[in-house]
Amino acid sequence: MAKAGTGSPNEAVGTYAGEQLEEVAVADVLREMRFDGRGLIPAIVQQQGTGEVLMMAWMNEEALRRTLATGTTWFWSRSRSEYWNKGATSGNMQQVRRVLVDCDADVLLVEVDSPGPACHTGHRSCFFRQLEGGLPAPQAQT
Amino acid sequence: MAKAGTGSPNEAVGTYAGEQLEEVAVADVLREMRFDGRGLIPAIVQQQGTGEVLMMAWMNEEALRRTLATGTTWFWSRSRSEYWNKGATSGNMQQVRRVLVDCDADVLLVEVDSPGPACHTGHRSCFFRQLEGGLPAPQAQT
Numbered sequence: 068m069a070k071a072g073t074g075s076p077n078e079a080v081g082t083y084a085g086e087q088l089e090e091v092a093v094a095d096v097l098r099e100m101r102f103d104g105r106g107l108i109p110a111i112v113q114q115q116g117t118g119e120v121l122m123m124a125w126m127n128e129e130a131l132r133r134t135l136a137t138g139t140t141w142f143w144s145r146s147r148s149e150y151w152n153k154g155a156t157s158g159n160m161q162q163v164r165r166v167l168v169d170c171d172a173d174v175l176l177v178e179v180d181s182p183g184p185a186c187h188t189g190h191r192s193c194f195f196r197q198l199e200g201g202l203p204a205p206q207a208q209t
Numbered sequence: 210m211a212k213a214g215t216g217s218p219n220e221a222v223g224t225y226a227g228e229q230l231e232e233v234a235v236a237d238v239l240r241e242m243r244f245d246g247r248g249l250i251p252a253i254v255q256q257q258g259t260g261e262v263l264m265m266a267w268m269n270e271e272a273l274r275r276t277l278a279t280g281t282t283w284f285w286s287r288s289r290s291e292y293w294n295k296g297a298t299s300g301n302m303q304q305v306r307r308v309l310v311d312c313d314a315d316v317l318l319v320e321v322d323s324p325g326p327a328c329h330t331g332h333r334s335c336f337f338r339q340l341e342g343g344l345p346a347p348q349a350q351t
Contacts, residue, residue, distance in 0.1 A: 080341075084261040084334035090341040109251050111262060118260020119226040120253060123316045135340070169335040170328050174265045176336045186312050192226035193311040194318045198277070199222075199232040 101173040110175040121185035159183035243315040263327035301325035
């Protein structure tokens with residue numbers, strides 16, 4: 068968990084899930100990224116430190132650019148067909164700490180500091196409902 | 210964080226992100242779920258306990274049914290157009306602990322126990338790359 072102190076104002080590349088992160092240039096990632104037919108990519112928003120998954124929303128290239136430029140989360144609303152700066156109305160802005168991209172560049176993981184609720188229902192996380200039943204007992208470990 | 214002990218073999222409904230979870234019947238969720246034009250819904254896979262986001266893949270209704278029936282993760286592979294039982298080949302199966310659904314029923318969060326790597330590259334998580342540069346300094350807290 069030790070982080071090398073570089074004295075740089077930019078945070079040094081750290082770890083995720085116990086592994087050292089690789090740093091990739093935004094321009095390179097944008098060339099590699101696999102947006103869907105509507106030009107969108109899923110963006111998972113996770114609270115840094117606690118690991119709480121707060122929400123998932125959709126970014127296009129411009130929403131990612133705005134997110135990186137402002138340090139707050141911008142998404143594309145599929146229902147309203149407009150850009151959406153999370154928390155701009157409610158006051159519950161999300162401060163972006165890191166943006167990770169997955170192995171095949173078709174999902175983003177946005178680590179944020181979100182002091183307030185992330186869900187429009189007022190819940191801390193959009194994931195406040197659990198599917199009941201249907202799961203078998205865990206298999207015995209061998 | 211205290212959990213009421215019910216003595217039931219099924220795990221009592223617990224908390225997520227510091228809030229009590231609501232329990233919803235699978236049949237009700239299936240009626241409500243908003244699959245996309247291909248019949249798919251994003252499924253975020255998170256390691257229970259650590260909060261590591263391991264991967265994101267796609268489920269259709271049958272993949273969700275298989276996941277709930279077997280207690281291991283099933284997805285629909287868009288590139289191969291076939292069902293995919295994560296880890297069946299590599300041995301890195303994911304044991305499902307809970308399945309959460311988001312506020313508008315178009316994203317799943319699957320909490321698992323995944324002892325091994327989740328990424329086909331051998332990484333623990335598919336999110337092993339960080340976008341460099343582009344983020345402004347964090348705003349001062351007022």
